[in-house]
Amino acid sequence: xxxxxxxxxxxxxxxxxxxxxxxxxxxxxxxxxxxxxxxxxxxxxxxxxxxxxxxxxxxxxxxxxxxxxxxxxxxxxxxxxxxxxxxxxxxxxxxxxxxxxxxxxxxxxxxxxxxxxxxxxxxxxxxxxxxxxxxxxxxxxxxxxxxxxxxxxxxxxxxxxxxxxxxxxxxxxxxxxxxxxxxxxxxxxxxxxxxxxxxxxxxxxxxxxxxxxxxxxxxxxxxxxxxxxxxxxxxxxxxxxxxxxxxxxxxxxxxxxxxxxxxxxxxxxxxxxxxxxxxxxxxxxxxxxxxxxxxxxxxxxxxxxxxxxxxxxxxxxxxxxxxxxxxxxxxxxxxxxxxxxxxxxxxxxxxxxxxxxxxxxxxxxxxxxxxxxxxxxxxxxxxxxx
Amino acid sequence: xxxxxxxxxxxxxxxxxxxxxxxxxxxxxxxxxxxxxxxxxxxxxxxxxxxxxxxxxxxxxxxxxxxxxxxxxxxxxxxxxxxxxxxxxxxxxxxxxxxxxxxxxxxxxxxxxxxxxxxxxxxxxxxxxxxxxxxxxxxxxxxxxxxxxxxxxxxxxxxxxxxxxxxxxxxxxxxxxxxxxxxxxxxxxxxxxxxxxxxxxxxxxxxxxxxxxxxxxxxxxxxxxxxxxxxxxxxxxxxxxxxxxxxxxxxxxxxxxxxxxxxxx
Amino acid sequence: xxxxxxxxxxxxxxxxxxxxxxxxxxxxxxxxxxxxxxxxxxxxxxxxxxxxxxxxxxxxxxxxxxxxxxxxxxxxxxxxxxxxxxxxxxxxxxxxxxxxxxxxxxxxxxxxxxxxxxxxxxxxxxxxxxxxxxxxxxxxxxxxxxxxxxxxxxxxxxxxxxxxxxxxxxxxxxxxxxxxxxxxxxxxxxxxxxxxxxxxxxxxxxxxxxxxxxxxxxxxxxxxxxxxxxxxxxxxxxxxxxxxxxxxxxxxxxxxxxxxxxxxxxxxxxxxxxxxxxxxxxxxxxxxxxxxxxxxxxx
Numbered sequence: 034x035x036x037x038x039x040x041x042x043x044x045x046x047x048x049x050x051x052x053x054x055x056x057x058x059x060x061x062x063x064x065x066x067x068x069x070x071x072x073x074x075x076x077x078x079x080x081x082x083x084x085x086x087x088x089x090x091x092x093x094x095x096x097x098x099x100x101x102x103x104x105x106x107x108x109x110x111x112x113x114x115x116x117x118x119x120x121x122x123x124x125x126x127x128x129x130x131x132x133x134x135x136x137x138x139x140x141x142x143x144x145x146x147x148x149x150x151x152x153x154x155x156x157x158x159x160x161x162x163x164x165x166x167x168x169x170x171x172x173x174x175x176x177x178x179x180x181x182x183x184x185x186x187x188x189x190x191x192x193x194x195x196x197x198x199x200x201x202x203x204x205x206x207x208x209x210x211x212x213x214x215x216x217x218x219x220x221x222x223x224x225x226x227x228x229x230x231x232x233x234x235x236x237x238x239x240x241x242x243x244x245x246x247x248x249x250x251x252x253x254x255x256x257x258x259x260x261x262x263x264x265x266x267x268x269x270x271x272x273x274x275x276x277x278x279x280x281x282x283x284x285x286x287x288x289x290x291x292x293x294x295x296x297x298x299x300x301x302x303x304x305x306x307x308x309x310x311x312x313x314x315x316x317x318x319x320x321x322x323x324x325x326x327x328x329x330x331x332x333x334x335x336x337x338x339x340x341x342x343x344x345x346x347x348x349x350x351x352x353x354x355x356x357x358x359x360x361x362x363x364x365x366x367x368x369x370x371x372x373x374x375x376x377x378x379x380x381x382x383x384x385x386x387x388x389x390x391x392x393x394x395x396x397x398x399x400x401x402x403x404x405x406x407x408x409x410x411x412x413x414x415x416x417x418x419x
Numbered sequence: 420x421x422x423x424x425x426x427x428x429x430x431x432x433x434x435x436x437x438x439x440x441x442x443x444x445x446x447x448x449x450x451x452x453x454x455x456x457x458x459x460x461x462x463x464x465x466x467x468x469x470x471x472x473x474x475x476x477x478x479x480x481x482x483x484x485x486x487x488x489x490x491x492x493x494x495x496x497x498x499x500x501x502x503x504x505x506x507x508x509x510x511x512x513x514x515x516x517x518x519x520x521x522x523x524x525x526x527x528x529x530x531x532x533x534x535x536x537x538x539x540x541x542x543x544x545x546x547x548x549x550x551x552x553x554x555x556x557x558x559x560x561x562x563x564x565x566x567x568x569x570x571x572x573x574x575x576x577x578x579x580x581x582x583x584x585x586x587x588x589x590x591x592x593x594x595x596x597x598x599x600x601x602x603x604x605x606x607x608x609x610x611x612x613x614x615x616x617x618x619x620x621x622x623x624x625x626x627x628x629x630x631x632x633x634x635x636x637x638x639x640x641x642x643x644x645x646x647x648x649x650x651x652x653x654x655x656x657x658x659x660x661x662x663x664x665x666x667x668x669x670x671x672x673x674x675x676x677x678x679x680x681x682x683x684x
Numbered sequence: 685x686x687x688x689x690x691x692x693x694x695x696x697x698x699x700x701x702x703x704x705x706x707x708x709x710x711x712x713x714x715x716x717x718x719x720x721x722x723x724x725x726x727x728x729x730x731x732x733x734x735x736x737x738x739x740x741x742x743x744x745x746x747x748x749x750x751x752x753x754x755x756x757x758x759x760x761x762x763x764x765x766x767x768x769x770x771x772x773x774x775x776x777x778x779x780x781x782x783x784x785x786x787x788x789x790x791x792x793x794x795x796x797x798x799x800x801x802x803x804x805x806x807x808x809x810x811x812x813x814x815x816x817x818x819x820x821x822x823x824x825x826x827x828x829x830x831x832x833x834x835x836x837x838x839x840x841x842x843x844x845x846x847x848x849x850x851x852x853x854x855x856x857x858x859x860x861x862x863x864x865x866x867x868x869x870x871x872x873x874x875x876x877x878x879x880x881x882x883x884x885x886x887x888x889x890x891x892x893x894x895x896x897x898x899x900x901x902x903x904x905x906x907x908x909x910x911x912x913x914x915x916x917x918x919x920x921x922x923x924x925x926x927x928x929x930x931x932x933x934x935x936x937x938x939x940x941x942x943x944x945x946x947x948x949x950x951x952x953x954x955x956x957x958x959x960x961x962x963x964x965x966x967x968x969x970x971x972x973x974x975x976x977x978x979x980x981x982x983x
């Protein structure tokens with residue numbers, strides 16, 4: 034039995050979180066579930082962008098394009114007009130399609146580095162939007178298309194078919210999609226952490242911190258840059274599919290530059306280069322405007338949506354907030370929410386006062402073990418480096 | 420440590436010329452690093468020593484000349500291909516990446532490991548096994564270079580000397596046949612210098628690799644090097660054993676004469 | 685033939701306005717290594733100021749105030765916000781670039797809220813007047829765009845070439861550390877660069893929303909982003925390159941729009957996004973831009 038204890042200690046928090054998240058649909062109404070659903074979709078996309086921009090240091094403003102490829106890819110593949118494939122297959126193909134789109138861009142993504150890639154990827158958003166508007170037969174043009182529900186072995190992720198009531202709670206579309214979202218998010222979490230802690234993750238960090246060091250250590254610079262781009266496109270594609278399923282309708286105007294900027298805000302607010310940070314940032318940026326809309330009448334300075342007259346609506350208020358958050362975070366806490374949490378943890382763990390001056394700098398010699406917990410702040414000083 | 424099965428091939432530099440905006444950084448430089456020896460490249464600041472290293476590791480492409488490692492021609496290869504042939508290097512100004520010592524050393528194992536994106540993402544058993552094996556190897560090399568106690572410490576927290584050793588250890592993780600050390604003791608205090616000299620001597624004895632050394636510390640060069648090449652204004656002005664080079668009048672004029680503060684003994 | 689000349693003229697007019705913006709990008713980039721994503725909002729700010737002030741100050745007065753205020757805002761943003769970000773981090777310029785995105789979100793949100801769904805006229809003197817130039821009829825606003833841009837660009841080039849600031853800017857672009865050692869006050873050089881870029885953006889706004897465009901909208905700022913392809917084509921550090929890139933972009937856009945009926949496979953309104961298509965094509969062939977200095981990609 035004692036063998037299980039360390040395992041339980043590492044997996045325990047995950048299990049508990051998972052249980053809690055699985056229980057939520059029994060207690061929350063559709064409004065909250067939708068917030069959760071959008072947050073999960075955004076988190077999947079943000080984790081992907083985090084791998085590219087946070088870990089590999091390649092700025093991308095083209096994320097909205099790959100979200101669109103995933104969303105429209107699914108709609109077209111599973112829908113009519115379109116090949117009308119089984120929706121589950123369409124999900125997989127849509128993700129691959131997004132990856133392929135990223136791969137097509139890799140001659141640029143592999144050779145253009147850092148913030149310059151940000152400018153290059155602007156092109157994807159604008160050209161993509163243009164295509165969404167003009168390729169009516171596939172995308173439905175300006176009015177977009179409705180999204181065929183996902184169907185898996187006779188079970189439909191929609192209001193009915195089959196009718197379902199679990200423990201006295203009627204399971205409609207939101208409840209069902211919630212579990213789909215959880216599963217996809219868990220997959221994202223698992224794979225992204227595996228990547229970051231494995232050989233590819235280290236190579237990407239090295240690319241960001243020093244291209245020269247990476248290359249003389251044997252990292253194929255262009256190939257890894259391209260791979261990071263393709264990978265982030267695939268996560269974006271998956272997020273796009275989940276968004277499409279949650280929205281039930283896709284329209285071109287949603288996939289604008291502003292959406293790309295939203296995702297960038299998520300990873301900056303969360304702290305570049307961490308999966309947990311990207312998730313936290315995604316929840317913040319996604320939930321904020323929805324919550325503000327819901328509680329507009331109770332918030333000072335925020336007017337109900339549509340009241341016009343130059344007043345500050347909830348969407349605007351939240352854009353002010355997270356625009357300012359980007360600036361303030363990079364000014365004062367470059368490692369974002371993730372770093373904030375880490376520092377708080379480090380401080381709590383330090384409760385019994387350490388002998389000697391606390392928080393002193395690096396102490397050489399074998400005393401390294403005692404410095405590790407005070408060290409987190411300085412150690413990660415460069416984490417935000419894009 | 421396992422000793423490489425065969426002695427490393429000779430590193431043969433022939434007529435290498437590098438130009439920057441019309442300026443000759445290296446002018447027809449030739450030397451040969453005999454297998455398993457320590458070959459020092461010395462010269463005053465701006466003599467082209469670092470440029471020479473950048474050519475050897477594939478960061479610069481020379482305008483003329485060739486660099487051969489055994490049968491392989493290096494000048495046409497990208498840096499990562501040269502690394503895969505077993506040429507590792509350190510940098511004059513420390514270039515580590517974020518994370519712990521372990522992370523940095525594991526980067527050194529990059530060329531020797533295979534786990535790709537899919538295998539790592541899905542944590543396939545072979546990727547996990549591979550990672551575990553290489554981590555053990557990295558720890559072994561950390562012990563060898565005296566970094567064992569810092570293995571899981573963030574690099575940013577280490578002292579200057581330790582960070583220089585992280586670079587050395589990372590290069591060793593590549594299991595190189597040729598090791599390029601760019602000023603391995605620059606900026607170190609006396610005790611750290613002694614320690615570094617010992618480490619270099621040890622790894623060379625144990626691993627039997629060739630070492631190319633750029634260094635200003637003449638004491639270190641005299642103690643470690645089997646052969647010395649002296650560069651001045653991009654030209655190789657002398658070759659030979661440390662003793663012979665030390666007495667070469669042209670070297671004295673060009674190099675030792677201009678840096679009177681240097682320990683020439 | 686008329687169609688060709690029309691497109692040519694429109695392209696030159698558009699290109700010269702893009703050049704105003706692209707020169708700003710290049711100047712900022714040379715001075716600080718930052719890519720300014722704040723330019724959209726600076727442009728919108730300039731246009732908005734002209735729109736609200738022209739009734740009281742007249743067009744010229746409003747334009748002067750708009751240029752000065754926008755320049756000041758840009759300078760203040762650089763000095764009080766951007767220069768404080770990143771510290772000694774070797775990637776500081778990259779972090780500052782992301783901060784410019786944050787600033788842009790705030791400014792654009794605020795200006796868009798003030799503008800709302802309206803189309804604001806700027807009260808420019810040329811209105812919808814046209815002039816016959818030989819076989820083609822051209823809008824006065826476009827003639828004005830070319831003339832004023834030419835003067836402004838000439839002025840900017842004079843600044844680059846003949847002032848101590850221009851010399852410092854070039855030194856900073858070559859090697860920031862060496863420039864600092866030689867006594868170049870980098871903070872001032874880059875703040876002045878931001879001011880210049882801000883002023884140019886405000887000026888560009890006036891011509892971007894003049895006839896035949898309907899007026900200032902909340903989305904006008906996004907047009908500034910089209911100058912990015914122009915600056916990238918020019919290699920980001922070359923003012924002349926930016927000028928050539930801008931003309932290329934302007935002409936492409938005008939010709940694609942002018943020959944739309946022949947290019948219908950590309951879809952309606954492709955002219956608007958054609959600059960980005962050109963940028964992708966160029967980056968595929970030359971990732972460092974057309975006019976990038978040799979050795980810029982050195983390790």
